[in-house]
Amino acid sequence: MAKTLPKVDVVIVGVGWAGGIIAAELTKQGLNCVGLERGKERKTEDYFMMHDELRYALRYDMMQSLSKETITFRGNERIRALPMRQYGSFLIGEGLGGSGVHWNGQNYRFLPYDFEIRSKTIERYGEKKIPQDMTIQDWGITYDELEPYFDKFEKMAGISGEENPLAGKRSSPYPTPPMKTTPALEKFRKAANKLKLHPYNRPSANLSEPYTNPDGVSRAACQYCAYCERFGCEYGAKADPVVTVIPVAKKTGKFEIRTHSNVRRVLKSGNKATGVMYVDTTTGEEIEQPADIVVLTSYVFNNVRLLLQSGIGRPYDPVTGSGVIGKNYAYQVQKGNATGFFEKEEFNTYAGAGALGMVVDDFNGDNFDHSNLNFIHGGSIAISQTGLRPISNNKVPKGTPTWGKEFKANSIKYANRVLSVGGQGASMPFKHHYLDLDPTYKDEFGDPLIRITYDFEEQDRQLAKFLSDRCVDIMKEMGADKIESMEELGPYDITTYQSTHNTGGIIMGADPSTSAVNNYMQMWDADNIFVVGATAFAHNSGYNPTGTVGAFAYRAAEGILTYRQKGGILA
Amino acid sequence: MADNSKQQEKKESLSRRKFLKSSGIAVGGLAVGGALGSLLPFKDKKTNNPVVKNQQVAENYNLALMYFTREQFKMVEAATERIFPADDNGPGAKELGVAYFIDHQLSGDWGFNSREYMQPPFFKGEKVQGYQGRLRRREIFDIGLRELQNHSLTKYKKNFVELSEEEQDDILTDFAEDKVNLTTLSPSGFFNMLRSSTLEGVYSDPLYSGNRNMDGWKMRNYPGSQMAYTEVIDKEFTVIPPKSLKDHLGH
Numbered sequence: 001m002a003k004t005l006p007k008v009d010v011v012i013v014g015v016g017w018a019g020g021i022i023a024a025e026l027t028k029q030g031l032n033c034v035g036l037e038r039g040k041e042r043k044t045e046d047y048f049m050m051h052d053e054l055r056y057a058l059r060y061d062m063m064q065s066l067s068k069e070t071i072t073f074r075g076n077e078r079i080r081a082l083p084m085r086q087y088g089s090f091l092i093g094e095g096l097g098g099s100g101v102h103w104n105g106q107n108y109r110f111l112p113y114d115f116e117i118r119s120k121t122i123e124r125y126g127e128k129k130i131p132q133d134m135t136i137q138d139w140g141i142t143y144d145e146l147e148p149y150f151d152k153f154e155k156m157a158g159i160s161g162e163e164n165p166l167a168g169k170r171s172s173p174y175p176t177p178p179m180k181t182t183p184a185l186e187k188f189r190k191a192a193n194k195l196k197l198h199p200y201n202r203p204s205a206n207l208s209e210p211y212t213n214p215d216g217v218s219r220a221a222c223q224y225c226a227y228c229e230r231f232g233c234e235y236g237a238k239a240d241p242v243v244t245v246i247p248v249a250k251k252t253g254k255f256e257i258r259t260h261s262n263v264r265r266v267l268k269s270g271n272k273a274t275g276v277m278y279v280d281t282t283t284g285e286e287i288e289q290p291a292d293i294v295v296l297t298s299y300v301f302n303n304v305r306l307l308l309q310s311g312i313g314r315p316y317d318p319v320t321g322s323g324v325i326g327k328n329y330a331y332q333v334q335k336g337n338a339t340g341f342f343e344k345e346e347f348n349t350y351a352g353a354g355a356l357g358m359v360v361d362d363f364n365g366d367n368f369d370h371s372n373l374n375f376i377h378g379g380s381i382a383i384s385q386t387g388l389r390p391i392s393n394n395k396v397p398k399g400t401p402t403w404g405k406e407f408k409a410n411s412i413k414y415a416n417r418v419l420s421v422g423g424q425g426a427s428m429p430f431k432h433h434y435l436d437l438d439p440t441y442k443d444e445f446g447d448p449l450i451r452i453t454y455d456f457e458e459q460d461r462q463l464a465k466f467l468s469d470r471c472v473d474i475m476k477e478m479g480a481d482k483i484e485s486m487e488e489l490g491p492y493d494i495t496t497y498q499s500t501h502n503t504g505g506i507i508m509g510a511d512p513s514t515s516a517v518n519n520y521m522q523m524w525d526a527d528n529i530f531v532v533g534a535t536a537f538a539h540n541s542g543y544n545p546t547g548t549v550g551a552f553a554y555r556a557a558e559g560i561l562t563y564r565q566k567g568g569i570l571a
Numbered sequence: 572m573a574d575n576s577k578q579q580e581k582k583e584s585l586s587r588r589k590f591l592k593s594s595g596i597a598v599g600g601l602a603v604g605g606a607l608g609s610l611l612p613f614k615d616k617k618t619n620n621p622v623v624k625n626q627q628v629a630e631n632y633n634l635a636l637m638y639f640t641r642e643q644f645k646m647v648e649a650a651t652e653r654i655f656p657a658d659d660n661g662p663g664a665k666e667l668g669v670a671y672f673i674d675h676q677l678s679g680d681w682g683f684n685s686r687e688y689m690q691p692p693f694f695k696g697e698k699v700q701g702y703q704g705r706l707r708r709r710e711i712f713d714i715g716l717r718e719l720q721n722h723s724l725t726k727y728k729k730n731f732v733e734l735s736e737e738e739q740d741d742i743l744t745d746f747a748e749d750k751v752n753l754t755t756l757s758p759s760g761f762f763n764m765l766r767s768s769t770l771e772g773v774y775s776d777p778l779y780s781g782n783r784n785m786d787g788w789k790m791r792n793y794p795g796s797q798m799a800y801t802e803v804i805d806k807e808f809t810v811i812p813p814k815s816l817k818d819h820l821g822h
Binding site for chain 1: 653654655656658660663680681684685686687688689690692694696697698699700701702703740743747766769770771773774775776779787788790791792793794795796797798799800801803804805806807808809816819820
């Protein structure tokens, strides 16, 4: 029998960026919050031996152990879904701070176009531009409405950046100046300017200078040590929940974090949640935590899985297109890129920072004319200097064998002579891309795994090729002696890393029949459940998602406080 | 790095752990990578001098086997040397300790696939769905090495380790290109594992028994585990002598 604990105001499932922000904002206003985190406790002092490519980048030390829980995947419904037995395409975080600890810190705002994508596409190109099975929809909120929350997130995290001429309007400048530029980045900037594009320093959560945020949290500047992605920052220079929002929540004395606590069910009575049931994984004990408000802030897959497992909300049906939980799963089209080999120059590519880069948005969103193109949206194009670690980076020119004498000689020769320009393509939702519960495979508790049904579409192939060609244009201008680029996208392959930018499944909107949550992330079908994260994205943009997730979390926190006062559906 | 801080270093004798705890404004105020670097005595004083100067070459007790048999070990040593051979750039897999690296890895989590989903049922899947076998890596190595030996004996009537370099390359190529007919595992799958673990052994931190003397890093001018690059990040290419994680433990 499950042990039942005393009721709290709010229970938060998953203590990463979204959970941390919600906890900070609600506890500041005096609400009692419990945060349930299935991983372990974390602090920057633990990162003493962090510069270890093998342990963290290749053995995934910060990630969820797939032995306990994974996802299953199939390209389409005719194929048997099989478990992702080993990591590849994306990395699921675990532990205090979640994926927010091992991100690179690339921090964007989605474009005004993104939030009204369907209306704006029809307005400019007509309804025929949208393929029949492409289920894009407006998000039920505009960029202008979200702007204050973007601003709040950026000030909390201390984002270092410079104005992007092709983005939405900002109410205030970035709180800290852009990071340093490097010779490689300068090369990109010059080339982009020559091509009449609009380069800018990538907005970065790796601080360019010491910074104290509005919550009074002070952090040191980035040291460009090149260990961001898949690693925690021992300086606390990279904004993550552990060095920003979680301490703020803790300081109030109103936030209790329980690590090693894996939530298996949202409990409900009628149309209301009554709390959650979780397992203390150190003892195996089942525990019920009653709460007035339940906030789901775990990663995309688990947010969706929890609702489906708990029988909350209407599951999506890919045949009829009805239902909403699991709908509009989207990802990212990451492979359109160009690699340049330089014979005469070497670069300090061993150094860098997760968000150090130079970007152009000329081919993102609807910043360019799509009249004669067979796709909508686009992607940001960037050069990144995140630090090329030696096991994972052994680029050799085409024609070089993959092993042996010639491989060794070339991989060493080009170790510091390769630059790469890459497109981060948006991912549009389709009727037949979705998440549901797998009928066969189970997690450590015997609960079904989440199943992904997803593949690249013609839209993605066209988009990737288009971005790839633009990358080549820039690389040519940068003066590479030899350029190689993506020629064909191929099918979606779960074995090679692309991005941990999985989105959708509990999407937001203005209409309860086509969305799961309103623009406060409040569930239409259960007004005391808020689901916060990239699950709310109705499609995925040509950017990294965290900035937008952060804005949503601040928006949701405001909604929860209002709900606490007034009750009912907010929007 | 700035040496005016040597005194300061002694005086403050800040451990890096302490530094991390007290980071934030205090350190942020300094805000210079070089200053940070010299403030932090993670450069173990002993390691500042070349090791050989002061002492005889110490016995390395890590050079023993946790998993492989001697025969397997010799085969791995020979095969990985063909994948990453000694040349004018520097040592090959054998001298870098790659076979020890792989042996040690197979004895732990990685060898047992203990952080991966190994629950049944097992079905053959599409290539894009990834590995769907029931074998653990250590079992794959057992079978793969046995088959490598069998193939050598069949084709050249000799053990793999007795073959000439060209013949070894030929045998490995047969595996890499799936020209060997195996029922239990994919020849190219095994070869790819051998290849990727060779690169891991060449370039991972020396703490894992490969990349001996950091020579893997030195060959490609990779500085290893440095605390800061603030001084060079916006400069032209700079060669920095490498550091290992061992250097971080000096306090």
